[in-house]
Amino acid sequence: MAHDHKLEIFRGLLKFKSNTQKIWGVLIFLSIVTSVEVFLGISKPRALTHSHLLGMKLLNWIFIILTLVKAYYIAWDFMHLRDEKTSLRRVIVWTPVFLICYLIFILLFEADYIYTVYKDGFVTWNF
């Protein structure tokens, strides 16, 4: 590839000397995030499983946010979107993000509706 690599992550907080070093740096970061996830998944702190935000456990929100963080670094550094043109990056990222958000919104709302139908309907599902 003719163009240079961008060697800083965390908005320039961490700058690496070479692309190889950056790769290892990102690996360390991803491993730390994964260990945090596994630790939280096993310990399940009460404070996080018993508080809710927008109808979901706080712990689950943390998992989802950490997953998106991991996805960002995989796409930006491993799939080197960071080095691509802004236009290409926007085409690749925002199109699916928009479609997926729509899909999540519409299906989860529908599912919740069906859940209330099962729950409050006059038919028993456990006979």
Next chain:
Amino acid sequence: MDATVTTGTEESVWGGGNQPLGASYGKMMMWFFIMSDALTFSGFLVAYGFSRFKFIELWPIADEVFTHVPFFHGNFPMYYVAFMTFILIMSSVTMVLAVDAGHKMKQNKVIIYMFLTIIGGLIFVGSQAWEWATFIRGDHGAVETKAGKILQFVDAESGARLSLAEFAKTLPEERVKHEKSEGIWFEGEGYKTSFSLNEVVEGFKANPNIVIRTEQLNEEGHKTVLDRAQSLTQISHAVQVVEGANLVHNEYGHRLFADFFFFITGFHGFHVFSGVIINIVIFFNVILGTYERRGHYEMVEKVGLYWHFVDLVWVFVFTFFYLV
């Protein structure tokens, strides 16, 4: 056209050979494929979310389902999946290193890193096969009621799960596997359970310190454990013994959980498998010096994109299947 006045800048914009996105054709198409595949996977995962939200109070707890680690006995939730995740991220790293070495035209380094990537992919696929086998074989066994609900057995004092073998009676009866050739042609059993329903029910009635755990999640997020009297009513609704999981019955809880598990991890595993195959093809091309002669290693970069995508999908599958 001679009459048209062209300035130098217009020539470079409209004269052809322009790459507005700065990516070659092949790379662009790989990205488009990845986008469509990402939408497919999101479709699956959102469908999983749909079913889960629909049965939010009945859904199995993943920590209680995937508790095994090869060569170790005991209860180790998630450690093995975490290991698999790490393997896949690691093989992603060797893949980036291969791409990086390719940019520097270092053939030998590309060979080594591609090889390590393939090994990582194989370990992952193998682990997934093991995970499937463990899931299909089952753990403690359960019974299914008329309504299709799963009843599991726990010790009344300790609350520990009990396997069917620990309390089922051996009755002097012959249980024959129902084959399709016997009787109605479309009814057949995939497997024969180790105990008949009678043996389990009799064993249950004979042991007063066994109670039933239902699929229902309580306020604490645990499965509801019934008292002895309720358990005896519930067991009278049982229609069959379930051991392990398949597409129709699932001893861990709701059958849709097993269906989505097989479907999503299966589809992902298939991606990893094809990724390994493609990596092997590219690996041999690198050894043969195809890209050395071509003058660039863009092909390695393209399979790299695919391989990272597989890793990316796993990150989501890991979260939505095992963590959330």
